[in-house]
Amino acid sequence: MATIEIKDIIKKENLVYGKTKILTDNIMHYCPGCSHGVTHKIVAEVIEELGIQDKTIGVSPVGCSVLAYNYLDIDWQQAAHGRAPALATATKRLMPDHYVFTYQGDGDLASIGAAEILHACNRGENITVIFVNNAIYGMTGGQMAPTTLLGMATATSPYGREVALHGYPLKITELIALLPGVAYVTRQSVQTPAAVRKAKKAIKKGFENQAKKIGTSFIEIVSTCSSGWKLSPVDSNRWMEEHMFKFYPLGDLKDSEKANEEDYKKYIE
Template sequence: MADIDIIKDENIVYKKSKVLTDNVMHYCPGCSHGVVHKLIAEVIEEMGIQDKTIGVSPVGCSVFAYNYLDIDWQEAAHGRAPALATATKRLMPDKYVFTYQGDGDLASIGAAEIIHACNRGENITVIFINNGIYGMTGGQMAPTTLVGMKTATTPYGRDVELNGYPLKMTELVAQLPGTCYVTRQSVHTPATVRKCKKAIRKAFENQDKKIGTSFVEVTSTCNSGWKIPPVEANNWMVDHMFKFYKQGDLKDSEKDNPDDYKKFIE
């Protein structure tokens, strides 16, 4: 039983962000999406930018992200979120614009859009949820699926000869001159949740500085797709996903100086 003497408003040390709506999330029990949604909501609330933030939601499990964060949203076609964010930011440069994309959306069908948005150095924030699988459609192979990992379309495990290699999008965009901040985070423990929130905050604050694209991968779980219960899924992620998808910052600077590129035609 909770101690009713303590349950007073002045004693609240943690409660749901006001930027989250009261809708019950449709995500499976233990899904990382809910935690990342919460962190974005908290960052928006703490920065006081609810009225200036435009989210772009993807196709995939988080297609309904707009039901959970009480901000203006554009729902993009599969993979196209970075194109939407590009136009929105350019037409309304004083807004905070972010995309929220899964690995099917960002790394597969939307590979061109994310690479070019990052390469142009759009002053946007990209939140990339990488759980190595297509969740919404029932657990098929994603470009990020680990070799040997079983999915609905790799029932014998991902085979490089048949399916190619897992794609490290985060390493890829870190190489691009237009990105300023590229990091890989997770949300499986209280400490990583707090660290991930700091990363998301920084990725939003970078929009004020106009220093390029900020890209935050959150290595995540898909309990239903992986067919592993939530707590064990977090452990599986640490034991397997983290070995391939190394955690931490890949880049923290600002987009390349344009002058460095002019000498080639001088």
């Protein structure tokens, strides 16, 4: 049998998986191994699969992902710190046939923007919220965030987070799942191929819910910050699996489509 050389395999017709066209050719400014890169990629892939590139408007936050508009070839707005849901509300109400999503970190969404997100979700705005939770303020140098785990050392809690001094970590996703305006609340991660596929499915569902006009879709991505955690990218993925998943368990918290179906069944039986 003839040996097959690599140059025989690397041909256009044998392509299995490549970079989507929605992602621009700009070099991402994120640190090596940052979960933002994977999250950007799956958002881009979902937009490509749904064919909504010219109808999608993203709202970028303040934080590491403030420059997200450099990487996804769609329309963007940049909101003041924490105010992305408010801006997305206005955009969606003015252009109801467009797909509007916010892309926020935990420092942006769970801290300074907690009021905006809770009220946008409570009003049931037809937007998709992508919440990247890495339990730290990454861009500003690794300070303690509302979502920082107990005992976790950061720049502003060098001896670890203590309840007496800093309070408990905030499970904002659980809070949002209680609100009647939200249609879909889920928590995913992007550290393994299987997790990436699941997260992509969740984000796709979030975008599809906008067309159905059934309320806010909230997708949390539990992610890493290797620079802030002072670990290598592979070690931070392991640390996340060991510590973050205990406090932030993955899975769907609310899926009103299913709930509605069950409610409907109750009436016909």
